[in-house]
Amino acid sequence: MSQLSVDGGQTGSRLRLRRDDGSHSDHDARPILTDRPVLPQVVALAEELLTSTGDTVECIAVGLSGLTADAQRPDALLDAATHLGVRRVALAHDSVTAFLAANRDHHGVVVAAGTGVVTLAVATGVARVDGWGYLFGDAGSAFWIGRAGVDAALRAHDGRGESTVLRDAAAERFGEMSELYMRVQADPGRVSAVAGFARTVAEVADGGDAVAERIIDDAAAALTESVVAGSRRAGWSTGHELRVSWVGKVLGSNRRLRSRFVELVIAALPEAAVEPPIGKTLDGVELLSEVDPRSPLRRLIAQAGADSAG
Structure with missing residues (x-):
């Protein structure tokens, strides 16, 4: 499944585009500012990258610093990103993606x-x-x-x-x-x-x-x-x-x-x-949609879209 992973920080962001054939490319991007709505900023970063590469993706996974309960709205992110081909999203605080990166x-x-x-x-x-x-x-x-x-x-x-x-x-x-x-x-x-x-x-x-x-x-x-x-x-x-x-x-x-x-x-x-x-933070973002449903970590990951409950 093609996926765009977004590691959004307050001093800068990193994006990874993984295609269906398994190839991937990493990209630097501007920060996600937490003093304004964060989800539109995520969608804007996705639009800019995918427009420049000509790709579409089925899944967007996002790790954000300072993610609040009000901003953790996967349905809203999915609705805003549907025009990019997105059918599934996963969203979590960057402490979760850090854990996955470090400890799997x-x-x-x-x-x-x-x-x-x-x-x-x-x-x-x-x-x-x-x-x-x-x-x-x-x-x-x-x-x-x-x-x-x-x-x-x-x-x-x-x-x-x-x-x-x-x-x-x-x-x-x-x-x-x-x-x-x-x-x-x-x-x-x-x-x-x-x-x-x-x-x-x-x-x-x-x-x-x-x-x-x-x-x-x-x-x-x-x-x-x-x-x-x-x-x-x-x-x-x-x-x-x-x-x-x-x-x-x-x-x-x-x-x-x-x-x-x-x-x-x-x-x-x-x-x-x-x-x-074990890996870098962007690796942890990539793993968000693959966390075992039995893991206690799963309840910290907000998901929406196709097979999101699986």
Whole structure:
């Protein structure tokens, strides 16, 4: 069955067009903005790609960050996409597609960590942990690490905290320290800007700065806390499979953070197999329409159209 898979993020989207002969092509696209209706944006991306390639598809599968209950309307998406040849749609929060990408059909936990972070656990049930946004949650995310780095820099500047290389690094990144807070607060892209400082924190930690090392280690502890909470809420118990993995650059590219995370998870959950993701997030989107109806994950996937109940 021909399928268009859409991995819609707030900084950019990825689309995969898979044809009946099994061939596929991946495409970059603009972000899906969650401060406006998301389904029309998905249809617009599909129309643009399919018009440019001359293809039609039978199925559209979509994984979206920040997907709300109001936006999770597969019937509306199917109606809007019927003119493209679509007969079936599958729609889910990106924590679900992250889990499928990382763990496939294994029982386990995925930590999807980028600018923000959300953790999803699947065992006898399912449990989502954190993902509460930069104001109230996202513990261990790039924003969380970047903010902690700026906080440490300002404390060092004031004399309230330890001396740290982060002070000079923050001044280089954001400008003169006495005006840093005003400059960042006035920046409409401040969340991304602060999250971007996480890379600097990681580099400074790799250089042996004690303050930066503690921030990275604290982030690993926060992510581990979410894994433990999620596994228990999802009904996992000793003696059963638990595959713990991750998607996103925070754990994917930060060696110290990943190493510490693995150590802490194994210490907390000795039976867990902590392993790299099996695939990429777009692979997880492709699998949405194939999830076993008996899986607890299935109830988090909204489907409509031909054979959607099967």
